Amino acid sequence: MKQIDRLRSLGLFDARVPRYTSYPTAPVFTPQVGATDQAQALAALDPDVPVSVYIHIPFCERLCWFCACRTQGTQTLAPVESYIGTLEQELALLKDTLPPGLRMGRMHWGGGTPTILPPALIHRLAQAVKAVIPPTEDCEFSVEIDPTMVDRAKIAALAAEGMNRASIGIQDFDPVVQEAIGRLQPFDVTRACVEDLRAAGIHSLNADLVYGLPHQDAARLNDTVAKVLELAPDRIALFGYAHVPWMSKRQKLIDEATLPHEVERYQLAELAARRFAEAGFDSIGIDHFARPDDGLALAARTGHLRRNFQGYVDDRCATLIGLGASSISRLPTGFVQNAPATPAYVQRIEAGDLAGARGHVMxxxxxxxxxxxxxxxxxxxxxxxxxxxxxxxxxxxxxxxxxxxxxxxxxxxxxxxxxxxxxxxxxxxxxxxxxxxxxxxxxxxxxxxxx
Ligand SMILES: C[S@@+](CC[C@H](N)C(=O)[O-])C[C@H]1O[C@@H](n2cnc3c(N)ncnc32)[C@H](O)[C@@H]1O
Ligand code: SF4
CATH class of the missing domain: 1.10.10.920 (Arc Repressor Mutant, subunit A)
Structure with a gap:
């Protein structure tokens, strides 16, 4: 039997299963676990063991139709500035809760679009975090970068605050695909962003791609892969398009008739994976690729690869403190998720409580x-x-x-x-x-x- 027929007979093309960026998965979390558990677990952390910090910035200037991330559109900076103020208040609450001396071994800013922040807000946020959880000497600071929403001044501000890894959103370079997902992003703009990042001394670059997008076919994906290889990233994430319009309402703008069917989807993923292997990338887990000398590849070879809400990581910190709306913390006792909607998150913080709204005790x-x-x-x-x-x-x-x-x-x-x-x-x-x-x-x- 052909490989595809075997996979079909085993139910691969009909299966709907979690991506297991946590276990248990977030739908298992309950409101019985919240801010009190969060405060107790944070207070009990060992100050000698560095933690990871994740900060969620739930704002975008454009709202791409394909996107399933928790974010909201804004055309002005007023709500963003106000949100940074709330993050500062959350950090002040953390300061009163955490054991003195705790250090940060990793920090990741995700979203939404962290690069919506102008330089002044980048400095304000980074300094507020570092004042409460100072970074270790070798702290890794990574940021998700939308190439159409960043400039040299923002990159310089991030680099000055210690950013040493960047993850750039690409998805697909084909104009027909880009139009169908409501995200226009010329190759030249992306290349200029990569050059600016490198000029600012950021040498570790990840590129996010998505397969299974509307109108994507082998020729278009081949062309996208060639362009991505031209940018010479160190890592590539190749996510399968998650079409979940019941969760992410903007996906209703995507014409389902233009989505590749299951077998085509599988073949697209195989095609891209083959091209990355030929270009010398190691395959990492189910959907990442890395140059053999990259930390992720090294972690995979030595059995230190880990999986968390950011996907595959070489992060050895067991504890992840999530800040901002919807962020999930992984604490020694279990998971706690901050209130998902921004107004609910702000309300909790302004009331003087941590924002944990649901979770799970392991x-x-x-x-x-x-x-x-x-x-x-x-x-x-x-x-x-x-x-x-x-x-x-x-x-x-x-x-x-x-x-x-x-x-x-x-x-x-x-x-x-x-x-x-x-x-x-x-x-x-x-x-x-x-x-x-x-x-x-x-x-x-x-x-x-x-x-
Ligand atoms: C927070 S977003 C990207 C950061 C930045 N706002 C940008 O657009 O470049 C993180 C990544 O999640 C992935 N993603 C978002 N929605 C997805 C979906 N429905 N299916 C698969 N991957 C998705 C995309 O690859 C995206 O780059
Ligand atoms: S892909 Fe990035 S810019 Fe587009 S909606 Fe999602 S988070 Fe915002």
Missing amino acids: TGDDLLRARAIEMIMCDFRLDLDALREEFGPEADGLRGEMTRAAERFGDLVTLGDDTLAIPPEGRALTRMVARLFDGYTPDGARYSQAS
Whole structure:
């Protein structure tokens, strides 16, 4: 049977499964866990262990139709400036909560569009964070950059505050695709942005691409890949387009008849992956690529690749403190998400409380399954020996799921005495394999396509 027919018979093209950027996934979170749990967990952090910090900027000047990120449009800076004021208040609350001496090993600004901030607000925000959680010597500071919403002055401000990694949004360079997703972005503008970043001393660049977009076909994607390679990024994220109009209403502007069908989608992903491999990139997890000397590739080779809300990371900080509307913190006790809507977030902070609105307290079983799923998503290999070292004999409780995976996916997974591995020809099934180890089926949760 042809590979595509096998994948189809295994249900790949019909499956809707989580992307497992956390376990449990966000639909499992409940309002029973909130600001009080958040404050207790933050106060109990070990000040000698650096943390990661994520800051969400939920504003964009343009609202691209394909985008599923939590953001809102604005044509003026007034709401953005006011939001930075709220972030400063949130930081003041954190200062009263965190143990003195805590340092920051990583900081990431995402959105929305962090580069909507003018230089003065970039400095204000960066300095407010550093005043509360000072960076370690080798702190990595990365920012999501929209090439159409940035200039040299903003890049200089970010670099002066310590930005040493940048992630640029590209999606696709084809004008027909760009028009169909409501995001016009000329190649020249993107190239100029890359040159400005490099001139400012930012040498680590990631490029975000998306496959499965309207009107995308092999020729168009080939051309986009060639242009991306010309920009010589260190990392590439190639996300499958998540068409979730029930969550992201602006996606209703996308004509579903122009979306590539499931098999075409799969072939587009394969095509891009092949081109990146030929260009010398290592394949990382299900949807990232990195030059062999990049930190992500190194982490993948040495078993240190991790998965969090930003996707694949080489971040060793176990704790992630999320600031801003909708941000999720990963704390030693579990997850807490700030109020998702900006007005609700602002209201909580102005009332003098942390903004945690829902979350989940991890049980021992959650911790074990979270690590097992992370191993599958990062290493394509679940290793009971390693899990036993961390979790003791409880790890053997996963044997039933391992056997079920082998029964369900046949020789597209490899079952050993203590291991379950996914060989290259089964990699497209990774999220479905991970799903077998998920102990929750949240009511009403709807996920994006597995392929
Ligand atoms: C916060 S956004 C991008 C940052 C910046 N605002 C920009 O547009 O360049 C982060 C990334 O999420 C990805 N993304 C957004 N919506 C998506 C969707 N529906 N399916 C797959 N990936 C998506 C895109 O690749 C995007 O670059
Ligand atoms: S892709 Fe970027 S600019 Fe476009 S709506 Fe999403 S966050 Fe905003």
